[in-house]
Amino acid sequence: MTSSKDFNAVVSAPVFVNSETMILRVKPEGWELPDYKPGQFVVLGLPGKAARVPSPMSEVEIKPPPPNKLIKRAYSIASSSKQKRYLEFYITLIRSGSLTPRLFALKEGDRIHMGKKTSGTFTLDDTPEHVNLALMGTGTGLAPYMSIIRTFLKKESSRKFTILHGARHSWDLGYRLELSMLARLVDHFDYIPVISRPSEETIPWAGETGHLQDVWARGVVAKRWGIKPTPENTNVFLCGNPGMIDTALEMLAKEGFREKTRKKPGEVHVERWW
Numbered sequence: 001m002t003s004s005k006d007f008n009a010v011v012s013a014p015v016f017v018n019s020e021t022m023i024l025r026v027k028p029e030g031w032e033l034p035d036y037k038p039g040q041f042v043v044l045g046l047p048g049k050a051a052r053v054p055s056p057m058s059e060v061e062i063k064p065p066p067p068n069k070l071i072k073r074a075y076s077i078a079s080s081s082k083q084k085r086y087l088e089f090y091i092t093l094i095r096s097g098s099l100t101p102r103l104f105a106l107k108e109g110d111r112i113h114m115g116k117k118t119s120g121t122f123t124l125d126d127t128p129e130h131v132n133l134a135l136m137g138t139g140t141g142l143a144p145y146m147s148i149i150r151t152f153l154k155k156e157s158s159r160k161f162t163i164l165h166g167a168r169h170s171w172d173l174g175y176r177l178e179l180s181m182l183a184r185l186v187d188h189f190d191y192i193p194v195i196s197r198p199s200e201e202t203i204p205w206a207g208e209t210g211h212l213q214d215v216w217a218r219g220v221v222a223k224r225w226g227i228k229p230t231p232e233n234t235n236v237f238l239c240g241n242p243g244m245i246d247t248a249l250e251m252l253a254k255e256g257f258r259e260k261t262r263k264k265p266g267e268v269h270v271e272r273w274w
Helices: 139-152 174-185 212-217 222-225 244-255
Strands: 010-011 013-018 021-027 041-047 070-074 089-094 111-114 133-140 160-165 190-193 233-240 270-271
Touching: 021 111, 070 089, 070 139, 089 139, 133 139, 133 212, 133 244, 139 160, 139 233, 160 212, 160 222, 174 190, 190 212, 190 222, 212 222, 212 244, 233 244, 244 270
Parallel strands: 133 160, 133 233, 160 190, 233 270
Antiparallel strands: 010 021, 010 111, 013 021, 021 089, 041 070, 041 111
């Protein structure tokens, strides 16, 4: 059963990237955000009785949860760990899901449950300071990279940062304006947006197309950096679609990169979302 104590945070006005994706800021109420590491996640929750956005009959909730039971899910933090006013999340709508249709129905000032503990090891903790970073993400798999960039990117650095963000269409590329601006302002930062359905664009797309692993294989990152990424000079982060992750791991393994696990060191860091 839920109580008023469960709803310990308030949402700001959601920003909709498109009808299926939004950026949500959540502010703690009556407590302070804990210290956390960029790349970590936290739990959000709403009760079963919370309103949902409309869904077509083919995607309705199959088994509605009890009205007073909290539905909880973990979401990667997109905001900088240097500020403690709010946490930001980049969320995709799953219309047949239990929580995201309720999150998408939120309005400014609505109350929500937010966990007070952050978790996750998808961080820079085991990344040597001298190595370059290639951060590859599909869809909302970009979220942890936004936190990393917003926290660690500096005007002067010997470390190269590159974000490769994959989506179906240009209008699905959240944070595109912010990342494009950073790429213009910071010499050692590159942003490579990639779309997989260029034929469906209203205005012809002049950027990279295909899948993220295709872009890597074409040597786009190496050309931008002026050096070939190797296990000695680069760590690769993979987040999002398992298909992309599995294919990229196989490709990177042929180049000598090893997947990092709890038991084994490696140059490839992985976060699978489903």
